[in-house]
Each structure stands twice: as structure tokens, then as C-alpha cells.
Amino acid sequence: MHLLYSLRGAVWLLVYLLFILAPLFALLAGSHPPSRDFWTELSVAFGYSGLAMMGLQFGLTARFRYVTAPWGEDVIYHFHRQISLIAVGLVVAHPIILVAVQPQLLAPSNMLEAPLTAHFALVSIAAVIVLVVTALWRVTLKIKYETWHLIHVVLAVVAITAGVVHMVGSSFYLVDPWKRSLWIGLTAFWIGLLFYVRIVKPLFMLRQPYRVAEVRKERGDTFTLVMQPDKHRGFRFSPGQFGWLTLWESPFAITAHPFSFSSSAAATDRRVEMTIRNLGDFTSNVHKVPAGQRVYLDGPYGAFTIGNPTDMHVLIAGGIGVTPMMSMIRTLADQEDKRPIVLLYGVQDWESITFREELEELKARLNLTVVYVLSKPPTGWTGETGFINAEILKRYLMPPYADHEYFICGPNVMMDAIEKALGEMNVPMSKYHSERYSFV
Numbered sequence: 001m002h003l004l005y006s007l008r009g010a011v012w013l014l015v016y017l018l019f020i021l022a023p024l025f026a027l028l029a030g031s032h033p034p035s036r037d038f039w040t041e042l043s044v045a046f047g048y049s050g051l052a053m054m055g056l057q058f059g060l061t062a063r064f065r066y067v068t069a070p071w072g073e074d075v076i077y078h079f080h081r082q083i084s085l086i087a088v089g090l091v092v093a094h095p096i097i098l099v100a101v102q103p104q105l106l107a108p109s110n111m112l113e114a115p116l117t118a119h120f121a122l123v124s125i126a127a128v129i130v131l132v133v134t135a136l137w138r139v140t141l142k143i144k145y146e147t148w149h150l151i152h153v154v155l156a157v158v159a160i161t162a163g164v165v166h167m168v169g170s171s172f173y174l175v176d177p178w179k180r181s182l183w184i185g186l187t188a189f190w191i192g193l194l195f196y197v198r199i200v201k202p203l204f205m206l207r208q209p210y211r212v213a214e215v216r217k218e219r220g221d222t223f224t225l226v227m228q229p230d231k232h233r234g235f236r237f238s239p240g241q242f243g244w245l246t247l248w249e250s251p252f253a254i255t256a257h258p259f260s261f262s263s264s265a266a267a268t269d270r271r272v273e274m275t276i277r278n279l280g281d282f283t284s285n286v287h288k289v290p291a292g293q294r295v296y297l298d299g300p301y302g303a304f305t306i307g308n309p310t311d312m313h314v315l316i317a318g319g320i321g322v323t324p325m326m327s328m329i330r331t332l333a334d335q336e337d338k339r340p341i342v343l344l345y346g347v348q349d350w351e352s353i354t355f356r357e358e359l360e361e362l363k364a365r366l367n368l369t370v371v372y373v374l375s376k377p378p379t380g381w382t383g384e385t386g387f388i389n390a391e392i393l394k395r396y397l398m399p400p401y402a403d404h405e406y407f408i409c410g411p412n413v414m415m416d417a418i419e420k421a422l423g424e425m426n427v428p429m430s431k432y433h434s435e436r437y438s439f440v
């Protein structure tokens, strides 16, 4: 499975590079315009590459399950961010180099007489800069996630459209009709990706709604939504995967919210559950959802799933990061799987341990050890306290530590600390799997 995923990953990486580089190399074929100085040519190459990278960003966030599976969604979003920074760097470097080489471009007379395509370039660059600033400093700027998401999509479309108009309008390298068609075709492909994500996919989801069967209160300011497919067979997921939930709106809404499935993947009634902690404006309203409410689920996604039955599985959860672990544990119980499982569960206090009672019951059905690590323990608590670290891990795990499979999900700061601890315990990266609840 790992080999298959690595091969698939390599193939998609090649396809990605092909989409980025092929249009550039195509410019070198056919007839050439009169050559200019090195810096001008470099700046133009930067502009073309930046635009090609930006266009393909629509593909990275299109949630193509088959493409994202080898890596997991969080890795793809991380890649999306890093590539954006490179693309924006290239796009912004394009006019900076041009102006450095030809400062006369900034003369007021030249600016006033600049062709319309130059104005499109300015619009594109301005959109790109606002796009990056709002993405990097969304929280500092206090922009609501949903508002930011809408702005992000609009700015991306403006930046790319204006960039393409500038490029085709300037047409220095696109004199050959086939080259022009190639770039216009590429643009049509990017728009097609957007059309797929925003129109085609929601249409499919509209035909496959779910109904809320129950809203269950859990410990720790948390509620579980139990959802039943409405007149269709639903989908199968692997324990640890997640889906995108649209609750109050239609599937055409710009923003859906990601939540791990917390129910057993072996459930036969096709119901799916998501366990949601009150952390913001969307999650704080989950408890108000009435039974019978229509909801939409897009999934399953993610590569955070359990594997080889002969391995010992070490599940390390922080707070609400326990939800995918719960799905794994419930699934293994339903499958009567007796592999050893150790759940290290970091929580603030005893009263807010989500799923506490059920975990205790599940111990009877599985080879399961549960270790609660409380950061605010009650008086008289004799268990683990503070935060999960290498010492705590070593107390409950048998060496050699590299023989176990580790699954980590929780706040970013906890995940960074655990990954560091596992590194110190000589656990290779291939042995641990992480699910980050924040894509930023």
C-alpha cells in the first residue's frame, strides 16, 4: 500500500511539474521574437512561471480524492501555501526587474501612455499582494474565516484573469497562434477546475444530502452530530478520515468545515458521526441543529488511517484531536481486532474528557490501554499530569519504539512537541502519521 501510494505520489508530482513547466518550454519552440537583454527575458520567464503556478492552485484545492490520497489534505494545503509564496514572488519580481532594467517605465509620461495590458498587469499584481497579505495575516487582521475564504477566491480569479489578459495582450512570446492557443487552453483548464469545484461537485452533493438523526451532548463543550444518508447509500470511509460539512447552507456555499468522522467505519447502518467542539462561530451553533435538518457531506478525505494489523498502534490525542482516534478504536472493536492499542490522551481536566465512559467500556472489547494526561488534574489525581512528552511515552511503550505505528492529532504546538519527542526516540518519520486541525 505504501509503495503504491509512493508511486502514485511520484506520478502526480510529475503531472504537476508537467503542467507548470511544459507551457514554459513550449515558448522556446517555434518562431522567436527578437532577443532582449538577459534581465528582461528573466523577468518575463518569472511572469509566465508565476502565472502557471497560480493557475494550478485551483487544482490543488479542488479536493480530488485520488490525487490527494498519497499525502493527505493538510500536506496539500501546506504545499498550496508554499507554492503560492513562490508564485507570488515570481509574479512580483517580474515588474520589479523590468523597472530596474528600464527605469524610464516609471516616468509619468510613460505611465500615462502605457498600453491597457500594462494596467491589467497592475490589477493582477495588486490582487496577488492583497491575497497574500490576507492569507498570511488573516487572524491578526481579524478577518472572519468565511469572509476571508470568499475574498481569497475572488482575488485569485481577478489575479489570474488579469494576468492572462496582460500576457496574451502583450503577446511578445505568443505570436504563434498555437502558443497563444496553448495558454488560452491552459486558462480554460484552470477555469474548468474552478467550475468543477464550485458548480459540478456541489450539484452532486445536492443530490446526496444527509439528515441529522441526533445531536448528542458529549463531555468538554462538545456535541456529536449523527447523520443518516437521505435516500442514497452514503459513502464508506476509513477510520481516521474526515469530511467537509455544510450545515446551514447549500453545497454551493463557499466555505464548508472539515471534521473527522468519529463513528465506527464498520457501522452497517451507513450513519456517520462527527464530534464537534465549540471553538468559534460555526462550531458554537452545532448544538442548535434540529433532528431532521438537511446537511451536506463531502468526503471521505485524508491519509490518516490505521494500517498493518500486526503493528502496535500508539494513538496520541490532544483535546478534540481524539475524534479520529475514537473512530479507529470503535472500528477495531466492531471488527473484533485484538492488536495492541495505546491511547495517550492529553486533556485539560477530568470532567472534560470527551468519550471517557465509552473508552472505559471499550477496554473490555479490545487490547486497549488508555492513559489520560491532565494539564489541570483534580486533587488526589495519581495519573499522568502536564503534557505528553518523551518520558510519558517511554513509560507506556515497549522498546524498540521504532517498531510501533504512531498516530498524532491535536493542537499544532502539541503535535510539534510529539514529533520532536519521537525523533529523539529514533522513530523514523515513516512510522508516524499526523492530522493537523489547522491548515495554517
Ligand SMILES: Cc1cc2nc3c(=O)[nH]c(=O)nc-3n(C[C@H](O)[C@H](O)[C@H](O)COP(=O)(O)OP(=O)(O)OC[C@H]3O[C@@H](n4cnc5c(N)ncnc54)[C@H](O)[C@@H]3O)c2cc1C
Residues within 6 Å of the ligand: 139, 144, 145, 242, 255, 256, 257, 258, 259, 260, 261, 274, 275, 276, 277, 278, 279, 280, 281, 282, 283, 284, 320, 323, 324, 435, 436, 437, 438, 439, 440
Ligand atoms: C482535517 C480536520 C479535521 C478536523 N476535525 C475536527 C473534529 O473532529 N472536531 C472538531 O471539533 N474540530 C475539528 N477540526 C477543526 C474544525 O474544522 C474547526 O475548529 C472549525 O472549522 C472552526 O470553525 P468555527 O467557525 O467554529 O471557528 P472559527 O473561530 O471561525 O475558526 C477557528 C479556526 O479554525 C480554522 N477554520 C475555520 N473554519 C475553517 C474551515 N472552513 N476550513 C478549515 N479551517 C477552518 C481557522 O484556522 C480558524 O482560525 C478539524 C479540522 C481539520 C482541518
